[in-house]
Amino acid sequence: MFRLPEGMERMWLLKARGMREADIARELGVSRQAVNKALKDARVKLFEAFFGLAEVFSWEIVRVNAEKGFMVARGRCLDKNVRVYAFYLPGKGIKAFFGEDFPGYILEHAVGLGIIDGPDAKKLTRVLES
Amino acid sequence: MHLTMFDHPTMLVPFILLAASFVLGGKVGWGLLALSFWLVVYISLTTNTKIEGDQVVIRIGKPLPLATKKVPLDEIVEVIKMPSASGIRLIEQFQRPWVPVGSFATGILMGALFLHRGEPYGVLWIYISLISLLNYVFRPAEKKGRIGASLAISVVSALVLLYLGHPEFTLGIALYGVFDIMFANENYGQDAIIIRTERERIVLLGDSTSTEAFIREIQSLLANAGGSNVPSS
Numbered sequence A: 001m002f003r004l005p006e007g008m009e010r011m012w013l014l015k016a017r018g019m020r021e022a023d024i025a026r027e028l029g030v031s032r033q034a035v036n037k038a039l040k041d042a043r044v045k046l047f048e049a050f051f052g053l054a055e056v057f058s059w060e061i062v063r064v065n066a067e068k069g070f071m072v073a074r075g076r077c078l079d080k081n082v083r084v085y086a087f088y089l090p091g092k093g094i095k096a097f098f099g100e101d102f103p104g105y106i107l108e109h110a111v112g113l114g115i116i117d118g119p120d121a122k123k124l125t126r127v128l129e130s
Numbered sequence B: 001m002h003l004t005m006f007d008h009p010t011m012l013v014p015f016i017l018l019a020a021s022f023v024l025g026g027k028v029g030w031g032l033l034a035l036s037f038w039l040v041v042y043i044s045l046t047t048n049t050k051i052e053g054d055q056v057v058i059r060i061g062k063p064l065p066l067a068t069k070k071v072p073l074d075e076i077v078e079v080i081k082m083p084s085a086s087g088i089r090l091i092e093q094f095q096r097p098w099v100p101v102g103s104f105a106t107g108i109l110m111g112a113l114f115l116h117r118g119e120p121y122g123v124l125w126i127y128i129s130l131i132s133l134l135n136y137v138f139r140p141a142e143k144k145g146r147i148g149a150s151l152a153i154s155v156v157s158a159l160v161l162l163y164l165g166h167p168e169f170t171l172g173i174a175l176y177g178v179f180d181i182m183f184a185n186e187n188y189g190q191d192a193i194i195i196r197t198e199r200e201r202i203v204l205l206g207d208s209t210s211t212e213a214f215i216r217e218i219q220s221l222l223a224n225a226g227g228s229n230v231p232s233s
Helices: A006-016 A021-028 A032-056 A104-112 A121-129 B009-024 B026-046 B098-116 B122-137 B143-163 B167-185 B208-229
Strands: A060-065 A070-077 A080-089 A093-098 B048-052 B055-060 B067-072 B076-082 B191-197 B201-206
Touching: A006 A021, A006 A032, A021 A032, A032 A060, A032 A070, A032 A080, A032 A093, A032 B076, A032 B208, A070 A121, A080 A104, A104 A121, B009 B026, B009 B098, B026 B055, B048 B208, B076 B208, B098 B122, B122 B143, B122 B167, B143 B167, B191 B208, B201 B208
Parallel strands: none
Antiparallel strands: A060 A070, A060 B076, A070 A080, A080 A093, B048 B055, B055 B067, B076 B191, B191 B201
């Protein structure tokens, strides 16, 4: 299972929640340069994971956002074109979903990262597709 | 066809030269007009985007470089691929819509200037500026609205020219209007790749072959960068 290293994941999560690099550095007691480097590495790792996932399943990438940790892709399931939404969940790795049927924990995760302002599946789909 | 960066101020230069050529007139005007057309061809044929080393390099013009932009791969936070079929309302995507806004403003100002001088073909400048803007405002999926707007602008422009006593220009508007409606109805559109860093958003336009090749290249490079530089958990 793909996971970011613990320290890197903590920094990435704080950044994804909208915290500035200087504030992250202060909160974690590290230098700002270390935060900047870790965030760059985290983004590269997330791109790698999402691109890799799309390649393995032959999904066509529509959007990869390493800042908030999600991917939108086009895939095929039972000879039908389907939308695939994948999210990086801290501590759990990447979870992918066909269509717009998001479980509650994904909606909570999206609210937590500021992707949407309330737990609404339609709103989440709209934001991911915009 | 190459991947072209469309929201760069350099792309606006031909429009400004074209406007200046009409304002100045005479030999200087003809020179600027020729330079403007040459620039349009030069920019469209020689602008390209490549991944060189660990950065995306966008060059406008080659061998004579008019502008170069470099984006380090590790600064990229988002990559979006938009095929024409899913619709692109491009004006929303540009961080700095130099070309749509610049060409529109140039066209409207020139049109107003000519009309002020009593030259009726100012209507043609305004007409073409408005029609060109439609390509950036509507998604290809919003065909009906796009065609309706094109029809309305063409009819109003033709009526204005008839009112001004220049029916010969209305034929030009009718032909251009029909061409524009056919163009909109075909769902024609380029693919777009949008690269977002923390500071800016870059829109690259090209055909599907070049956009797919670019995505494949960026995918392979980012994968390699992650494998070699980042400690795994």
